[in-house]
Amino acid sequence: MPLTEDPQWRTVHNMIRLELHQLAFADFSWQGRNTHFFNRLFLVLAGEGEVRNHTGGERLVLRPGFGVFLPEGLDLGFEFRPGLRFLSCHFNLSVLPGVDLFGQERHCREFPVDPGALERIIGNITSPPEWRAFGETEAFLWRVIGHLPLPSGTRLAELAGLAGRYGGLLGYIREHLSARLTIDRLAEEAGLSRGRLSRNFSRDFSMPLKSFLQKELAAQASRYLLGSPLSVREIAERLEFSSEYYFSNFFRRCTGSTPTAFRKANPGPGTLPPERATCSNTVSTF
Secondary structure, three states, X not given: OOOOOOHHHHHHHHHOEEEEEEEEEEOOOEEEEEOOOOEEEEXXXXXOEEEEEOOOOEEEEXXXXXXXXXXXXXXXXXXXXXXXXXXXXXXXXXXXXXXXXXXXXXXOEEEXXXXXXXXXXXXXXXXXXXXXXXXXXXXXXXXXXXXXXXXXXXXXXXXHHHHXXXXXXXXXXXXXXXXXXXXXXXXXXXXXXXXXXXXXXXXXXXXXXXHHHHHHHHHHHHHHHHHOOOOHHHHHHHOOOOOHHHHHHHHHHHHXXXXXXXXXXXXXXXXXXXXXXXXXXXXXXX
């Protein structure tokens, strides 16, 4: 019997990229409001809290035995009450660099979580890395993420088709991302006029190219704040802002938080005492 497959299935399979920006066990109380440019999972082990989605007009309760999924780009308010303990996962899932599969989702979701499995994963990330534990943790995250429905109208085959037209350009943006990167430079790279490139991009991604560049710049700044010891000034310099002041203003416009407040409000090795936070940053291709 001959082997059969839909070639688009294999193409999409090999292009889907799961990028983990943070995987941390969190145990702290906090109130605040912000916007992130990556998706978040909060899987609750103990205690209570609350998330308010100001974009979608909804409220979710953080409670043991349940998780919440918070898509990127939403205006969210948080109340982490004393005693709340949870696994926090910040991630992007994409077929093209910077184009998240959940990018058009405006609503959060609650779902049940196996407490025993959650305890094992927390044990894995708070212990020295081992191959078996890594595989178990990776499989757990894919089971959780894989059961989340994609936004209505998302077609993986169409996104894979866009990779042929935009893969090189989006890769160039990721590699040369800075406050000095201009649409004129991208148009030159693509061999198109500025107007033609901007129109095509807006049509294909339902987002102006200028907005996409700002989103990617804020996302890269967020990754530095979460996963590196760089100071705010050093991040501003690395992203080629003219000053720390302009960088801080830009970041606050995009996220609702100053860089310093953003770093303090997110669980991770740079923001919590060592005994209260463990973080893993990995990238995997499914």
